[in-house]
Amino acid sequence: MIKVEDAIAIIEANSKKMPTKLISVSKALGYVLAEKVISPIDMPPFRQSAMDGYAFTHSIRHQYDIIGTSQAGDHSNIKLKNTEAIRIFTGAFVPDNADTVVMQEHVMANKDSILIATMPEKFSNVRPKGEQIRKEDIVFEANTLITPAAIGFLACLGITEVEVYKKPKAAILVTGNELVQPGKKLKKGKIFESNSVMLEAALETIGIKKTKVYRVKDNLKATKNALKSILKKYDVVLISGGISVGDYDFVKEALLQNGVQELFYKINQKPGKPMFFGSKNETLVFALPGNPASSLTNFYIYVSPAIKNKLGFTEIHKTKVVRKLNSDIKNSTGKTLFLKAKYDETKVTVLDGQSSAMLNTFAVANSLLIVPEDIQEYKKGQLVTLLPID
Numbered sequence: 100m101i102k103v104e105d106a107i108a109i110i111e112a113n114s115k116k117m118p119t120k121l122i123s124v125s126k127a128l129g130y131v132l133a134e135k136v137i138s139p140i141d142m143p144p145f146r147q148s149a150m151d152g153y154a155f156t157h158s159i160r161h162q163y164d165i166i167g168t169s170q171a172g173d174h175s176n177i178k179l180k181n182t183e184a185i186r187i188f189t190g191a192f193v194p195d196n197a198d199t200v201v202m203q204e205h206v207m208a209n210k211d212s213i214l215i216a217t218m219p220e221k222f223s224n225v226r227p228k229g230e231q232i233r234k235e236d237i238v239f240e241a242n243t244l245i246t247p248a249a250i251g252f253l254a255c256l257g258i259t260e261v262e263v264y265k266k267p268k269a270a271i272l273v274t275g276n277e278l279v280q281p282g283k284k285l286k287k288g289k290i291f292e293s294n295s296v297m298l299e300a301a302l303e304t305i306g307i308k309k310t311k312v313y314r315v316k317d318n319l320k321a322t323k324n325a326l327k328s329i330l331k332k333y334d335v336v337l338i339s340g341g342i343s344v345g346d347y348d349f350v351k352e353a354l355l356q357n358g359v360q361e362l363f364y365k366i367n368q369k370p371g372k373p374m375f376f377g378s379k380n381e382t383l384v385f386a387l388p389g390n391p392a393s394s395l396t397n398f399y400i401y402v403s404p405a406i407k408n409k410l411g412f413t414e415i416h417k418t419k420v421v422r423k424l425n426s427d428i429k430n431s432t433g434k435t436l437f438l439k440a441k442y443d444e445t446k447v448t449v450l451d452g453q454s455s456a457m458l459n460t461f462a463v464a465n466s467l468l469i470v471p472e473d474i475q476e477y478k479k480g481q482l483v484t485l486l487p488i489d
Contacts, residue, residue, distance in 0.1 A: 131411030264411035267334035340389030370455035
């Protein structure tokens with residue numbers, strides 16, 4: 100049995116980034132850049148009007164003759180005299196020798212001339228060439244997550260493809276003779292299986308949209324055969340249940356018989372102690388406890404950072420927060436505790452219902468309160484460390 104921090108370090112050391120691929124910008128949402136992106140153009144590529152109004156050369160004059168119009172998409176070679184102006188619209192090309200745009204609300208106009216009632220400062224309402232970014236500047240550094248705004252920015256620079264890290268293929272293997280799929284009749288001695296949909300949803304929050312779910316009975320041969328096939332196809336395998344030391348827990352033995360290297364088994368924590376982490380070739384294997392709260396706790400602490408590392412994120416761990424404790428906590432276990440909790444701007448409250456089999460508390464929690472193994476007691480009002488959760 101190892102310490103929490105040692106388990107985290109082992110997982111980090113073994114979760115390598117995925118290979119890369121070239122992908123269309125329009126399909127890149129949620130991927131992470133594998134290399135920096137350089138701007139091929141200035142943006143804007145010409146001086147633009149920031150307002151609907153009139154472009155002119157700034158002077159002490161207030162009256163100007165109108166000699167033309169510049170709409171968005173036009174490129175006019177109009178040369179303005181210092182007595183002339185043009186009608187101009189937002190986003191339109193500003194003539195080379197115009198330096199200012201006056202808002203139309205600040206002008207009295209007829210079809211031939213304007214009188215500026217409120218004179219703007221020189222250079223007002225003109226977006227300089229390259230105001231957003233200059234040609235050859237870095238658009239995004241490597242390891243940047245591609246968001247909707249990022250896609251829009253790349254597209255406005257004319258960039259159609261980017262190099263990204265591939266997303267790992269993930270599978271979930273659910274074990275347990277007692278499990279029944281939701282929607283089917285629940286017989287005595289059976290429970291509805293919830294871990295697969297829970298873990299699928301958790302994977303989706305970090306960018307893994309497609310996950311294959313397999314199910315197997317508590318049988319060594321069946322578990323071994325299922326894993327033999329799964330380990331060949333996927334980059335990350337999550338196993339739910341069958342990893343403790345009961346007479347019908349066959350997962351560890353089946354993994355070892357399939358050539359999975361054991362990197363650790365059991366962590367000095369509560370909940371979530373009976374967890375196995377191993378690898379075969381480049382495939383990572385997380386055998387999680389069957390109890391739902393234990394399984395989800397270990398997902399947040401261990402699985403999520405490992406997958407984020409494979410996805411290419413620089414920051415793979417959520418930023419912890421510190422709050423004042425709203426009640427006393429005792430820890431007589433000698434283990435690291437992860438307690439479902441809810442925090443606001445100033446304080447944190449430990450929630451009732453901390454059993455590893457119960458999800459109702461998890462469903463309303465927004466954090467896990469961390470009590471290190473060497474801390475026996477926290478008093479009300481003390482500062483404690485929290486791991487925010489989705």
